[in-house]
Amino acid sequence: MLKTYAQAIGDAMKEEMRNDDNVIVFGEDVAEFGNIFGITRGILEEFGPDRIKNTPISETAIVGSAIGAATVGLRPCIELMYADFALVAFSEIYHSIGKWRFLHGPEYKLPLVIRMAMGSSFGAGAEHSNCVESLFMHAPGLTIVSPSSAYDAKGLLKSAIRSDNPVLFFEHKQLYQTKEEIPEEEYTIPLGVADIKREGTDVTIIAVSLMVKKALEAAEILAEKGISVEVIDPRTLAPFDKDTVFESIRKTHRVVVVEESHKTGGIGAELAAMIQEEMYDELDGPVVRVASLDVPLPYNIEMELHSIPNAEKIVTAVESLF
Amino acid sequence: MTYSKDFLVKVYRDLAELRMFEEKLVEAYAQGKVPGHIHSGMGEEAVYAGTLATTKDGDYYKITHRPVGAAVTLGVSYETAFSEAMGKSTGNSGGRGGINHISELSKGMLGFSGSLGCDAAVGPGAALKIKKDKTDNIVYVYYGDGTSSRGPIHEAMNLAAVWKLPVLFICQNNQFGISTHISRGSSVENPGADRAAGYGMPSKIVDGTDALAVYEATKELVDDIRKGNGPAILEAKAYRWRGHFEGDQTPYRDAKITEEWMKKDCVKIMEKYLLDKKVVTEDEIKAINDELNDEMNKAIEFADNSPAITADEIYDNIYA
Structure with a gap:
């Protein structure tokens, strides 16, 4: 059945709430309102106010209480609204969530998911548009998921909710209304496994979230120019599926990383460093990064679009390797 | 209020145990057996001994870095506690977390943060499970007067109040946030109790050197x-x-005031009460302390002789 990315995420939550009554949802405006993007609509009606709750605007308490709830056996799937707001609870996520088990011992586990909406969305401005995965990639102990399609979003969220480890789940706002065929039967997608979105032989593009769509557009253009592009979506940024990426590099010997966050200290910075350390002999050229400019995302839409990657910029980056 | 002998002896034993644990920790630290920093909780033992006399099975606890000996009051063995404090493999996290993370879930301990206050909402979160299970258990959340200025304390209290969760927040007001007296960190005299009205919560202020008053x-x-x-x-x-830490010579406060407060020794106050009321004899007091001393010395020796984890074990326990 054709479903949107938004519906797929909502369906994943509902299915897991039916599977396990320890799964609870709380966060900003998730109950009656069904979250500002409509993702959690219908959950209150089906599961009642004990299973889904609006919180005050209190990110540190939302995350902190999820730690307590998860420690004693609930499986909170919480929501911080904008990924930008995760920074309010940065300490709770960076220090507490990622380290809780390490610090306190193997008796402790944190089966919790933090859902957040990220990315540019045509004029939302510099504080409501950020892609912040890379900030959290620096923290040991976190699982970071950033799906690029409705099918992946559903399968990955179900796995995230079933995981005994804390998962940050980044949803791209521009993907919410994209549609994809979703099977009627239940399925999950394992965490930590990348997906080859398009096979190719000349260059590997590692793209994240919305940038997978942009990379696929670029691949079409490049195909017409005679360049065969392989597009890999890591889906899970941490733990990172090196095997799939390295196998592709052994075939193409060229790599471009595409992300929507800022270039400096971003996902591409980490992947470029890791690839040159571990795959240097396989490379026919430098690992090229395509990322957002190092500016606060401008409010003006023309300038916003100028600041983030698009298919054209990806094409140029790929062509620079030939 | 009248108390049974068993109850009174238990409260005294908890006080004496906590004091001795803290003393042994200071000693071990001075001997270089404890890495990092320790934050002695001497003088504040009655806050834990008194509050924890009200617990029942199934309650949860979020303690703090001071006094970390509260973990043994809650049932963590001396061996485990000293091992963790000394960074040994026989600690609850094998020495990965260390002194500010002596914790066992099986004892109802939720864990606690070295970054103070970031763990405040852990209590309300665990209370959601209590509500789901419809028991009359509660969560004890301890925090200090210094931490009371941190935002997450406010968020946790507000959330607990809005959701009417079974949480007791305990403000251990020891009057100092490192060197800063609470009068310079709080615009109200009682940084715990005075703020309760802002959340529509009841509150009480108590002499934290009197374990029975705390109880x-x-x-x-x-x-x-x-x-x-x-x-x-x-x-x-x-x-x-x-x-605040060992080595802090406290130049920021009046030593005379410290001396006055040290006369209000919560262990001695309870001891005197028991002797005056003839609940126990001096011999019984001595026997309790001798036993604690023996057991703790053995535990320290055990921890001292325990191995550290190896380099390839440091990655354990990051992911479940």
């Missing part, structure tokens, strides 16, 4: 919380006898 004040609040009436704040006033 009685706590019990009143706890009885109410167990009935489902929502969270409350207890503020227990005591004094941090030693520096």
Whole structure:
């Protein structure tokens, strides 16, 4: 059945709430309102106010209480609204969530998911548009998921909710209304496994979230120019599926990383460093990064679009390797 | 209030145990057996001994870095506690977490943060499970007067109050946030109790050097919380006898005031009470302390002789 990315995420939550009554949802405006993007609509009606709750605007308490709830056996799937707001609870996520088990011992586990909406969305401005995965990639102990399609979003969220480890789940706002065929039967997608979105032989593009769509557009253009592009979506940024990426590099010997966050200290910075350390002999050229400019995302839409990657910029980056 | 001998001896034993644990820790630290920093809780033992006399099976606890010996009051073995403090493989996290993370879930301990206050909402979160299970258990969340200025404390209290969760917040007011006296960190005299009205919570202020007074004040609040009436704040006033960390010579405060407070020794106060009321004899007091001393010395030796984890084990326990 054709479903949107938004519906797929909502369906994943509902299915897991039916599977396990320890799964609870709380966060900003998730109950009656069904979250500002409509993702959690219908959950209150089906599961009642004990299973889904609006919180005050209190990110540190939302995350902190999820730690307590998860420690004693609930499986909170919480929501911080904008990924930008995760920074309010940065300490709770960076220090507490990622380290809780390490610090306190193997008796402790944190089966919790933090859902957040990220990315540019045509004029939302510099504080409501950020892609912040890379900030959290620096923290040991976190699982970071950033799906690029409705099918992946559903399968990955179900796995995230079933995981005994804390998962940050980044949803791209521009993907919410994209549609994809979703099977009627239940399925999950394992965490930590990348997906080859398009096979190719000349260059590997590692793209994240919305940038997978942009990379696929670029691949079409490049195909017409005679360049065969392989597009890999890591889906899970941490733990990172090196095997799939390295196998592709052994075939193409060229790599471009595409992300929507800022270039400096971003996902591409980490992947470029890791690839040159571990795959240097396989490379026919430098690992090229395509990322957002190092500016606060401008409010003006023309300038916003100028600041983030698009298919054209990806094409140029790929062509620079030939 | 009248008390059974068993109850009184238990409270005394908890006080003496906590004091001795803290003393042994200072000693071990001075001998270079404890890495990092320790934050002695001497002088504040009655806050824990008194509040924890109100617990029942199934309650949860979020303690703090001071005194970390509260973990043994809650049932963590001396071997485990000293091992963790000394960074050994026989600690609860094998020495990965260390002194500020002596914790066992099987004892109801939720864990706690070295970054103070970031763990405040852990209590309300665990309380959601209590609500789901419809028991009359509660969560004890301890925090200090210094931490009371941190935002996550406010968010946790507000959330607990809005959701009417069974949480007792205990403000251990030892009057100092490192070197800063609470009068310079709080615009109100009682940083725990005075703020309760802002959340519509009941509160009590109690002398934190009198374990029985702490018990009685706590019990009143706890009885109410167990009935489902929502969270409350207890503020227990005591004094941090030693520096914030070992080596802190406390040049920022008047030594005479410290001396005055040290006369209000919560262990001695309870001891005198028991002897005056002829609940126990001096011999019994001595026997309790001798036993604690023997057991702790053995545990320290055990920890001292325990191996550290190896380099390839440091990655264990990051992911479940």
